[in-house]
Amino acid sequence: MTLIDSPSQTTPPQAPPHASAPAAPAAPADAGRAPSAHEQQRTARSEQVNRLRAGVLGANDGIVSVAGLAVGVAGATADITWLLISGLAALVAGALSMAMGEYVSVSTQRDTDNALISRTREDLAAQPEREHDLLVDALSESGIPNDVVESVADSLERHDALDAHTRFRHGVEGDAVVSPWGAAITSLVSFAIGGVIPLVAILASPALWRLPVTMGAVVLALALLGVVSARLGQAQAGRATLRTIAGGLLALLVTYGIGAALGTMIG
Incomplete structure (x- = not known):
């Protein structure tokens, strides 16, 4: 009796572990994802910095601009009516501007x-591998070691690919895009407050004392502005405040000299 060997049942070969296909970069995070507490804090901080910048710039410009124009007119004429008209015009036009x-x-x-x-969102959807390589290059240039940069890029993309690419490649944070209305209103109000100080000083002082009184008011206002802005921004105000005061006084002296010269020529 002969035995007929049955065909041997062999298992198909398995691919070695290292031959597995690399994982594709994660898709951009869901646009509807609720912002985390850290993201909300970062957004509030960006808005605060933007308002502080607009407020300081507006107040400084209001103090120097209105004082410069009023002092220039005072150098040309002692008529209180013209000083009032020119000062109010500078205050309103400057604040709106x-x-x-x-x-x-x-x-x-x-x-x-x-x-x-x-x-960036479109590029991530169309060419995720190319965008991933660009993110790796950006992270490498920022100082992340080459042996961990790939894992760092993968981790960032899994968390929020769009945020990772816009922030680390382009320096733009989507949740920190500030509101233009906030900056505009802050600038308008701060300019008006800053401009009122020298205007009141020059209108309330006698003709012979208008220049020194206005210069004193400008110095005090700029010094106060420097201290307040430094406290709000948690910075040191000394040298920056001195530069601002020196620039404001120089502007007043120049405009007063021009006004006096024009007043002499016209008179």
């Missing part, structure tokens, strides 16, 4: 940032 300038500037920056975020 500052507000519009801040609105346009911040709006342009916000539109640019939003356009960059949109392009």
Whole structure:
């Protein structure tokens, strides 16, 4: 009796572990994801810094601009009516101009940032591997060692790919795009407050004392502004405040000299 061997049942070969395909970069995080507490704090901080910048710039410009114009007119004429008209015109026009300038500037920056975020989102959807390599390059240039940069990039993309690419490659944080209206209103109010100080000083002082009284008011206002802005920004105000005061006084002296010269020529 002969035995007929049955065909041997062999298992298909398995691919070695190292031959597995690399994982694709994670897709951008869901746009509807609720912001974390850290992201909300970062957004509030960015808005606070933007308002502080607009407020300091507006107040400084209001103090120097209104004082310079009023002192220039005072150098040409002692008529209190012209001083009042020119001072109010400078106050209103300057405040509106500052507000519009801040609105346009911040709006342009916000539109640019939003356009960059949109392009990055499209690139992540169309070419995820290429974008991943670019993120790795950006992280390497920032100082992350080569032996861990891939794992760091993968971790960032798994958490929020869009945020990782916009922040570390382009320096733009989507949740920190500030509001132009906040900057405009802050700038308008701060300019008006800053401009009222020298205007009241020059209108309330006698003709012979208008220049020194106004210069004293400007020095005090700029010094106070420097201290307040330094405290709000948690910075040191000494040298920056001195530069601001020196610049304001120089502007007053120049405008007063021009006004006096024009007043002499016209008179």
